[in-house]
Each structure stands twice: as structure tokens, then as C-alpha cells.
Amino acid sequence: MALKTPQQYLDDLRSKKINLYMFGEKIENYVDHPVIRPSINAMAMTYKLALEPEYEELMTAVSNLTGKKVNRFTHLHQSNDDLVKKVKMQRLLGQKTGCCFQRCVGMDAFNAVFSTTFEMDTKCQTAYHQRFVDYLKYVQENDLVVDGCMTDARGDRAKGPGEQADPDAYLRIVERREDGIVVRGCKLHQTGMINSHEILVMPNNSLKENEEDWAVCFAVPLDAPGMVYVYGRQSCDTRKLEQNSIDVGNMHFGGQEVMTIFENVFVPWERVFMNGETEFTTMLVERFAGYHRQSYGGCKVGLGDALIGAAQAIAEYNGASRASHVKDKIVEMCHLNETLYSCGIACSAEGQKTAAGNYQIDLLLANICKQNITRFPYEIARLAQDIAGGSLVTMPSAQDFDHPEVGPLVKKYMAGKADVPVEWRQRMLRLIESITMGSVAVAYLTESMHGAGSPQAQRIMITRLIDLKQRKSMAEKLCGVQENSDIDWQ
Numbered sequence: 001m002a003l004k005t006p007q008q009y010l011d012d013l014r015s016k017k018i019n020l021y022m023f024g025e026k027i028e029n030y031v032d033h034p035v036i037r038p039s040i041n042a043m044a045m046t047y048k049l050a051l052e053p054e055y056e057e058l059m060t061a062v063s064n065l066t067g068k069k070v071n072r073f074t075h076l077h078q079s080n081d082d083l084v085k086k087v088k089m090q091r092l093l094g095q096k097t098g099c100c101f102q103r104c105v106g107m108d109a110f111n112a113v114f115s116t117t118f119e120m121d122t123k124c125q126t127a128y129h130q131r132f133v134d135y136l137k138y139v140q141e142n143d144l145v146v147d148g149c150m151t152d153a154r155g156d157r158a159k160g161p162g163e164q165a166d167p168d169a170y171l172r173i174v175e176r177r178e179d180g181i182v183v184r185g186c187k188l189h190q191t192g193m194i195n196s197h198e199i200l201v202m203p204n205n206s207l208k209e210n211e212e213d214w215a216v217c218f219a220v221p222l223d224a225p226g227m228v229y230v231y232g233r234q235s236c237d238t239r240k241l242e243q244n245s246i247d248v249g250n251m252h253f254g255g256q257e258v259m260t261i262f263e264n265v266f267v268p269w270e271r272v273f274m275n276g277e278t279e280f281t282t283m284l285v286e287r288f289a290g291y292h293r294q295s296y297g298g299c300k301v302g303l304g305d306a307l308i309g310a311a312q313a314i315a316e317y318n319g320a321s322r323a324s325h326v327k328d329k330i331v332e333m334c335h336l337n338e339t340l341y342s343c344g345i346a347c348s349a350e351g352q353k354t355a356a357g358n359y360q361i362d363l364l365l366a367n368i369c370k371q372n373i374t375r376f377p378y379e380i381a382r383l384a385q386d387i388a389g390g391s392l393v394t395m396p397s398a399q400d401f402d403h404p405e406v407g408p409l410v411k412k413y414m415a416g417k418a419d420v421p422v423e424w425r426q427r428m429l430r431l432i433e434s435i436t437m438g439s440v441a442v443a444y445l446t447e448s449m450h451g452a453g454s455p456q457a458q459r460i461m462i463t464r465l466i467d468l469k470q471r472k473s474m475a476e477k478l479c480g481v482q483e484n485s486d487i488d489w490q
Contacts, residue, residue, distance in 0.1 A: 002068045003051060003060070004143040006044040012197060013040065016223045020194055022231035030194060034240045036231070038254030042097040043145060043195045045253070046073055049096070058089040063140050064357070065133060070140045073103045076114055077359040083348035087298035091341065094302015098435070100255035100443035102147075102192025104299060108291035109148030109200045110136060111358055113217060116284040117273050118356035128217075128273045129356070135219055135271060139198065146219070147196040149187040149260060150288065152204040161207065161214040170204055171262060172213040173275070180268040181275065183216060186261045191447075193258035194229055196222055202288060203274070203281045212276035217284065218267045226265040232257040236438040244398040246426050249434025255443045286461070287360060292452035293370035294361045297344015300373055303444050304337040304380055307435050311384040314428045317420045318389065329383045336376040343369035364465040371458040377448045381436040388432045395429055 004012075013031045020027045022035065030036050050059040050071045061075040061082065062068070077083050086107070093101045114136070117129040139146055152161075155169030164170065171185025187201065200219045207215045220227070234255070236248075245251050274280065312330055315321040347365035354360050385392060391414070401410050401422070411422045434440045449455065476482040 002066075002070050002141060002143060004047050004071075005051065006047045009044055009047050009143075009145075010040070013195065018194060018223050018229060019227065020229045020231065027231070035237055036194070036256065038099075038240065038248075038250070038252060039102065039192065039256035040195050042099050042101045042253040042255070043103060043192060045093060045097050046071065046101055046103050046145075047143070049093070055092065058085055058092060061085075065137050066140060068140070071143050073107045073145075074110070074136070074140045074143065075107070076136070076357075077111055077351075078357075079359060080349055080351050083294070083351045083359055083361055084345060087294065087341075087344040087348055090295055090298025091302040091305070094299045095305050096302075097253040098250050098303060098306040098431070099253045099440050100191060100299065100303075100447065101253075102195060102256060103145055104295045105148035105191055105292065106146035106196070106198075106200060108288055108295060109146070109150075109202060110139075111291055111360070112284055112288035113200065113202070113273055114358055115354040115356040115360065116280055116287060117217075118354075119283065120274070120277055120280045122355070124277060126277070131270055132273045135273075142197075144197040145192070145195060146198040146200050147190060147193050148288070149190055149199055149201045150204055150285070151188050151190075153186045153188055154204065160211065161204075162211045167213075170214045171201065171216070173216050174213075174264065176275075180266055181216070181218070181272055183218070183262050183265050183267060186259065188259055189232075189450075190258045190260045191451075192256055193260050194222065194231070195256060198222060199224075199227075199260070202284055205285060206282040207278040209278060211278055215274055215276050215278045215281050217272070217274035219271045219273070220265060220267055224265055226263045228261040228263055230259040230261070232259060234439040234442050236434070239439075242398075244402065246398040246401075246423070247430055249430040249432075249438055250440055254439055255447075257442065286363065289453050289457070289461075290361055290363045290366045293366040293373075293458065294344055294347050296373040296448065296452060297340055297347070297369040300377055300444065300448055301337055301341040301344065303435065303440075304333070304340070304377060307380060307384050307432065307444070308333045308337060310428055310432050310435070311387045314388050314425070314432065317416045317425045317428060319417045320387075326387055329387055333380045333383050336380050340369070340372055340376055343372055364462065367458040367461040367465070370452055371455060371462065373448045374455040374458070377444055381441075381445060384432050385436055388429060391425075392429050392433050393437075395426065398426065401426065 049055045060069050061072050063070045064078055117132045121129045152170040155164045161170035168185050173181050174184045175182035202217050239247050315326050320326050347361040350362035351359045396410050401407050415422050416425050435444050477484040
């Protein structure tokens, strides 16, 4: 069963019995809950496209571990071509779903943990790498969704894990037993968590001596005893509870973020991939962050494609598509979006093979990619709102359009071009609203800012990776401050 169908995936979720809370209530049937189901539909698309011949090259790969065809989301990158195809796959899924499809974090975690455990074993004579290989084979053979967990609650940001008033502010080992470990803590902002089969936990940040209890990497099933989930709010999320779907904007798909709480959760040793090796926390965090910053050059671009399409559509519905300033704004949106894509492709093409054998992106260019992601989608969204006009935020509800008395009047005065149905204009305005300020804005804007590290995190990495001394030397040679030994023909 190397590739699952969407229905098999849904059946998997229905078999899970988890402790999930939302809006102050415990949710039993979360698969069919109207607030949650759109995010499950987005995840299901990763299964559907993998089975379609048209997308096979992007959506699947041959596993270097099993020799079988697997979903690319479970694959270890074996070449620069794999890294490029990852970005192209993410753009495709962003176009198909118009939202976050939630499966990237696990893929990025796989590749970071794989190479880090190899180097950890080499130096420390541990046995983590083979454990992880065995675990990943299990994931690939069963086509599982694994949610990578990194962001801790963190408490007082001025203090490290070992200095917190509550040591559980960072997830930690509270007991080491003969058969495994017991962990406690919380991971915040977990995208697609309850749509997953498994959880792969990593440390949140670089750790030092005396912080060994927080240096932990492991995997547990979603329904492991002691796991508690609290569903996060999104702007306009209760619109999904309304009978008329027009005001939702994105009718079928959506994202999901969940507070994930570990209340004394037991992890057997065969699923533990780091146990106190603080010196390797920086490597793991930076590699995961690099892969995930690359990811944004694909997924956010695909979502941007959808928003650009919506802006073009509403301009045509309004009869404004021929205006020169509207054309110029659409061109600028395309320019910004393709620049983001170029960064994702560039850091992939410049990637290098790790000691473990899988390929890692160029870290500097991946951080440049994500730094641009923290800015450009906001400008693309601003231009889309500009083109859409004020009705984006003042249009009456779908119920008013359907009302027997006021409905005809609302439709009369909300009409655009005579040959465009009023409902088309409703739907397109709501889609733009959803992406730029509604529930999808979580994935397109806020996630662009804070996902895979906020802007300052990338600037720190750029400062660390850029070689200013070398660039200064170039300039000094060109102007004669330094002797230029390259000029040997005079």
C-alpha cells in the first residue's frame, strides 16, 4: 500500500479516537465537522494527485529506502532535481487548493532528521539513524501523513528552556525508563495536526549543556495516550457553519492550526531519535528551517497564482480589466509571485548532498526566499484588494442576496457587467476576502510572516551565511587597495 487513495486516507482518520476540543466543546466526529473538513479536503488532494498519471512525476518518487514508488511527501531528496520537483509540486497543490495543504512540515522534518541522525551517530556512536530509517520505511509503505512539530510555548522569551519558571514551557523529557521516555509540554501553531497519522517532534531551538532534557526528537501516533488537541481560531471560521457556502470564499478547502499538548506521553526507544545531544540541536533546527523556508517558494506561490486569477476575474466582472493601471497592478502581482518562485527554484538548484546521502537546499538562498515571502504576499494581497474595490468588505451577506424582499434590490445594485451573473461577483469577492483577510489569510499572510521562523530569524541566518569579508576583498582588488593577483597578463 505505497500509495493511498483519498478515501483510504479518510477512513484512516475516522479510525482515530483523539481528545480534540474546539469552541469550548469536545469534538467526537471531527472528520465531518464543517469547520474542520475543508482542511481535510486539502490534505486529501495530496493523495488524489499522486494517483493521477498527469501529475505522477511531480507527486511521486522512487524511495531510496524501499525501491518502491512513494508519495513525494514521504520521500528523501536524492538530487537537485528532487528538490526542484518538490517546489513545483507545492506550487501545483497551492493552485489546486487555494490554501495550505499541510503536508510540507513532515516532509521537511524527514529530510532534516535523516541527515542529522546520521551525523549524530557518526560522532556520538548512537543508534538513532537506523531507528529513523526503519520508522520512515513504515511511513512510506503506509503512505502516512506525519506532522513535524517544532514550535514550543516558550514562556518568557528572554529566558532559555532551563531558565523558565515552568520547565514545561519547552517540551521536555520528564522520565527516562528502561523501555523508553516520557515527555511533557506543548507545541503551538501545528499546521494540519489532526489531519495527520503521526507526529514527529523536534527541539525548538539551539540548546546548551544542562538543557539535555529539552534536546529530544521522537515520533508518536496521533492517538497516543496523553495527547490533547485544541483547535485554533481563524478569521471568519464560523462562516463554514452557515448553510450558504458563498460567504466562505474558498468553498471546498481550508487550513488548520492546532495547539498540541503532551501530557506525560510515553515514547518507546525505537521511536526516539535524539535524547539529550544538545550539540546537534542547532544542526537539526537550521536544516529543518532551511527546507521549510524553501517550501514557501512553492506553496505560497501557488496560492498567489489563485489570488492573481481572482484579481483578474473581478477586474473583468467589474468592467475594469482594460484600464492601464489595473493591467499594471496585475503585472506587478505576477512579477512578485514569480520572483518568489525563482528563489525557491534557485535554492533547490544550488543544493548539495549531505553526509547521509540526501540533498539539502542552499541555506543562504532558502533564507533569502523566506525573507521575500515575509513581504511580497502582503503587497500582492494589497494590490488584489485595490483591484477588488470597497465591496470586498461592505457587500451584504449571502442570506441577504437570497432574501425574498430585499434580495432583488441587493442583486440589482451589486451588479457589475451586464453579461456577468451577480453571483459570480459575490463568489470572487468572497474568495479575495478569504485569501487576504479571512480564514485563508492565516496561510497566505500570517504564515508567510511567522511560519518557518519570523523575519528576524532569516536575517540572523543571512548574516551568518553571507561572506562580507570576501566581498570586501573583491572591491579592494578592483579599486587597487589590494594587489589583484588575477591580473597576470600585464
